[in-house]
Each structure stands twice: as structure tokens, then as C-alpha cells.
Amino acid sequence: MTFPATVVSVMIASPGDVRAARDATHDALNRWNDANARNRGIMLLPLRWETSATPETGAHPQDIVNAQLVDKADIVIALFGSRIGAATPKALSGTIEEIEGAHAAGKPVHVYFSDAPLPNDVDTTQVDALRKFKSEFQKRGLYGAFTNEEELKGKVWHVIETDLAKLDVVRASSETSSSKFDVSLEVVGEVYGFVADSSELTDYVTRTATRMKSDCSASTTSSSFSAPSAQPLLDRRSPQMFVKQVEDWEANALLTPTAGLHSLVAQISPPIVFRIINNTKTSLKEVRLDVRLNPPLVALDWRPGGQDFRLYPECPKAWGGDSFLAPDLRLSPQISPSPASGVRIETESPAAMSVDIARLHSAQTATTRDDDVVLVLFAETSDGIPEVIQANWTLAAGDVHDVLHGSVDIPVVIRDLRDPLGPILRGEIGS
Structure with missing residues (x-):
């Protein structure tokens, strides 16, 4: 189904050595469109020389790129890895x-600028030129850094929201006026900054x-020269499969170390509640509320306090822990829970997050359940945690052409996990 939208062109500029970062930036723009384009009436258009520039003669190639991409762009995101790129008649x-x-x-x-390790075949001349440019650029303004593509995606999402606000981009006009469409949003609760x-x-x-790989290695080695160890031999996984599971988990966990604390903070953080107030003189049907917060905010399913939790619950079971004697939960029938109304975590x-309401009567307030979602963020020090977080929201109704959008401030409560978790992380007490 078509919808009106204001198009914002975003150019992705870089030398040719950061293809993965270019793709990640493009993907972040597409994800923003998936989450926001229809509701906010704004569409991001990625511009890349590989796909957006057309062959042309009569001018220097860089002049052609400038005319076709730079001049048409509303926002430019530039990426550097280990190269500064080929010189042009006008610039380095x-x-x-x-x-x-x-x-x-x-x-x-x-x-x-990428903080990833330099490749083995790096061109030292290019590296030196890039470092000099980076040092000079620092005197003119701020630059960002990224260690991997996932981190870059979050930063791209953040700057896009900032730029849209500064550029005062408005949604494309629709057929009817929103003057009679009046709904407000209140948030009850706090963001918890850890x-x-x-x-x-x-x-x-x-x-x-x-330790897990060492236990596996020691067990399999000892069983080759002495009586076999029953527990490892009963494990469904081969040693190679087990080591691969551990290595994959380690790589993912190191990308976002604080993700291992989600099970804990989901229990000790009170959930938030959304209150949607219909100030319109008529009832609204098929109401859809979407709420977005910029990184590093994380939305988690709330869990009742007192439940058992594990640091990094995605960590594979220890070697020998996936026994043939244990019930095969993977083959047992699974009963899907019935769908329930409330706050749904999209990402x-x-x-x-999103909330669906079948009908919202005039002057009615719809309140979401108080056991759905918690909002948290992590920082190295309390100085890195703001006092207030702004949530952007959009609301649409099936019988109204327009989409409302606004923002609401949510206070932040700080909790320090370093002292209680330190002994566990250092192995001084069991986790």
C-alpha cells in the first residue's frame, strides 16, 4: 500500500576498503525505514557511488560523483578503515x-574511523596519510569510531535521528488534516541506567x-589413555562441535559484553507503563503506537524478581552437560503461549516497542500492563548516564489518514553493579 513520504538522501562516502562498513550503514538506513517510514512519513534514500552514480563523460570522475551524489545528499556519512583513498585534483x-x-x-x-586491527597487507603510505588527516580533522570537529559493523549501525541510527530533528524534516502531507486527531502519550516509570x-x-x-575448552580437551585426552569418562562420552555433541559452540558464543558475547547482564537487570528493574489518552471527540479503531529510543537504550521483557538467573544464559552447557540420559527438550512438544495485548518489543x-489497541473511545485512556517491558542502559561510569531520556513516538489509527508523532521525556535512575558483580566476574564466588 502506498503512502506519502518526505525523502531524505543520505550519502555513504568512503574509500574502497570498508565495503562491510558501507553495507552495514546501508542496512541501518533500511532498518530505520522499516521501523519509521510509514508512520513518520519520512523515507531515507541511501546514495552510494556503486548503485546511485550513472556513467557520464566530459568531466573528472570525482566531479561527476559530486554532481550526482554530494550535491543531492541531505546528509553525508563518511567511513575510513586503513586507506585514505586515491587523490583528486582538488583534495587528498x-x-x-x-x-x-x-x-x-x-x-x-x-x-x-574504524578501530579494527589493520590488515596484514596494509599499505603503510595510505595508513600514514589517513592518520595525518585524522589528526588534522580532530582540530576542526568531532569524529566517531567503530570497532565492528553492529556498533556502527547503532551510531548511524542515532545520528539520523539527530539530523532529522536539526533539519526539521516534516512528514509528507496526507489527504486529511490532523487537527481533529488528538492523542497524547504518558510514560509511567523510569529508565534504569546500570x-x-x-x-x-x-x-x-x-x-x-x-576453561570450558580446556575441560573438554582434558577429558577427551585422558579418556584416550585410561578408563573412559562416562559423562563426556554421553554428551550429544562431539568435541569439535562443542568447541565451535563455545567459540561462537565467546565471539558474540565479546561484541556486546553487557548483554550477559540482561537476565539479571530484567528482574531488578521495575517495568514501565504507557498511557495512551484519546483527546479526539470520536472513537479510534485499530490504533497502533510505536515508541523508539536511540542507542544505547535496551528494551527487555520484564521478569518477576527472585527467579534464577545466569550470567550469559546463551553460553553453551558445559562439556558433558548435554547428556543422552537427559530428556531431549528439543523433541518435546512445545505449547505456544496465547497472544496477549500489551507492549510488544520489536527490537x-x-x-x-509497539502497542496495538482495537478501539480507543473518546476521552478514554488505555493503559498497558505493568509486567511487559523494562528499559535499561549501560555505562562505564555514572557520568555517562543522562538524567533524562527522550522517547520518540508515532501513533496511527485505521480510520484516520494522518499519523501523529511526538516525544516524551523519561527520567533515569542509576544503579551501580560493579561492587555486587565484581566478585562473581572475578571468580571469587560462584555465579
């Missing part, structure tokens, strides 16, 4: 010329993975 590289051109035109420009030591979390993950991070 094509990417730098694109940055300078967009900046001179008053367009938002965001520059990110202070955690990521280095201790990282050490815990690495130490746990090393954990960036936090995205």
Missing part, C-alpha cells in the same frame, strides 16, 4: 573532497570460554 582523496563539499554546503557530515565494568565482563567471557537495541 575523493572521500575527503566529498566531505569538504558537503560541509561547505552546510550539510550534516559525520565521519567515522554502571558496569566492561573489562571485567570481557575477562569473564574469555576466562569462561578458555531490543535500539529499543523499539
Whole structure:
């Protein structure tokens, strides 16, 4: 079904050595469109020289790219890895010329440098030139850094929201006026900001993975020269499969170390409640509320306090723990819970939630359940946690052409996890 939208062009500029980062940026823009385009009436259009530029003669290739992409872009996101790129008649590289051109035109420009290890076949001349440019650029403004593509996606989402607000982008006009469509949103509860030591979390993950692989190796080695150990031999997994599971878990856990604390904080953080108030003089049907918060906000399913929790519950069972003698839960029938109304988590991070209401009568207030979702964020120190978080929301109804959008402030409560979790992470007491 078609819908009106204001198109915002976002150029992805970079030398040719960061293809994965370019793809990740493109994917982040597409994900933003999936979550917001219809409700907010705004569509992001990625511009890349590989797909958006057309062959043309009569000018330098960089001039053609400038005319076809830079001049048409509303926002520019520039990425660097280990290369600065090929020089042009006007600048040290094509990417730098694109940055300078967009900046001179008053367009938002965001520059990110990769912190990933340099490749073995790195061109040292290119690296030196890039480091010099980075040092000089630092004197002119702020730049960003990313260690992997997932981190970059979150940062792209954040700058897009910031730019849309600064550019005062409005949704495309629809057929009817929204003057008679009046709904407000209140949030009851707080965001919980947790202070955690990521280095201790990282050490815990690495130490746990090393111990698990060592236990497997010691068990299989000893069984080759002495009486077989019953427990490992009864494990459904081969040693190779087990080690692969552990290595995959370790790699994923190190990408976002604080994710291992989600099971805990979902129990100790009170849930939030949304109150949707219909100030319209008529009833509304098929109401859909979407709430978005920028990274690093995380939305988690609330869990009653007192339940057992594990640090990093996705960690594979220990070697010998997946026994043939244990019930095969994978083959047991699973009963799907019946769908329930309330807050639905679309994505954990960036936090995205939705609420569906079949009918909202005039002057009626719909309140979501108080056992659905908690909002949390993590930081290294309390100074890195803001006092208030802004949530952006959109609301649509099946019998109204327009879409309302607004924002609401949610207070933040700080909790320090370093002292209670430190002994567990350091292995001084059991987890």
C-alpha cells in the first residue's frame, strides 16, 4: 500500500576498503525505514557511488560523483578503515573532497574511523596519510569510531535521528488534516541506567570460554589413555562441535559484553507503563503506537524478581552437560503461549516497542500492563548516564489518514553493579 513520504538522501562516502562498513550503514538506513517510514512519513534514500552514480563523460570522475551524489545528499556519512583513498585534483582523496563539499554546503557530515586491527597487507603510505588527516580533522570537529559493523549501525541510527530533528524534516502531507486527531502519550516509570565494568565482563567471557575448552580437551585426552569418562562420552555433541559452540558464543558475547547482564537487570528493574489518552471527540479503531529510543537504550521483557538467573544464559552447557540420559527438550512438544495485548518489543537495541489497541473511545485512556517491558542502559561510569531520556513516538489509527508523532521525556535512575558483580566476574564466588 502506498503512502506519502518526505525523502531524505543520505550519502555513504568512503574509500574502497570498508565495503562491510558501507553495507552495514546501508542496512541501518533500511532498518530505520522499516521501523519509521510509514508512520513518520519520512523515507531515507541511501546514495552510494556503486548503485546511485550513472556513467557520464566530459568531466573528472570525482566531479561527476559530486554532481550526482554530494550535491543531492541531505546528509553525508563518511567511513575510513586503513586507506585514505586515491587523490583528486582538488583534495587528498575523493572521500575527503566529498566531505569538504558537503560541509561547505552546510550539510550534516559525520565521519567515522574504524578501530579494527589493520590488515596484514596494509599499505603503510595510505595508513600514514589517513592518520595525518585524522589528526588534522580532530582540530576542526568531532569524529566517531567503530570497532565492528553492529556498533556502527547503532551510531548511524542515532545520528539520523539527530539530523532529522536539526533539519526539521516534516512528514509528507496526507489527504486529511490532523487537527481533529488528538492523542497524547504518558510514560509511567523510569529508565534504569546500570554502571558496569566492561573489562571485567570481557575477562569473564574469555576466562569462561578458555576453561570450558580446556575441560573438554582434558577429558577427551585422558579418556584416550585410561578408563573412559562416562559423562563426556554421553554428551550429544562431539568435541569439535562443542568447541565451535563455545567459540561462537565467546565471539558474540565479546561484541556486546553487557548483554550477559540482561537476565539479571530484567528482574531488578521495575517495568514501565504507557498511557495512551484519546483527546479526539470520536472513537479510534485499530490504533497502533510505536515508541523508539536511540542507542544505547535496551528494551527487555520484564521478569518477576527472585527467579534464577545466569550470567550469559546463551553460553553453551558445559562439556558433558548435554547428556543422552537427559530428556531431549528439543523433541518435546512445545505449547505456544496465547497472544496477549500489551507492549510488544520489536527490537531490543535500539529499543523499539509497539502497542496495538482495537478501539480507543473518546476521552478514554488505555493503559498497558505493568509486567511487559523494562528499559535499561549501560555505562562505564555514572557520568555517562543522562538524567533524562527522550522517547520518540508515532501513533496511527485505521480510520484516520494522518499519523501523529511526538516525544516524551523519561527520567533515569542509576544503579551501580560493579561492587555486587565484581566478585562473581572475578571468580571469587560462584555465579
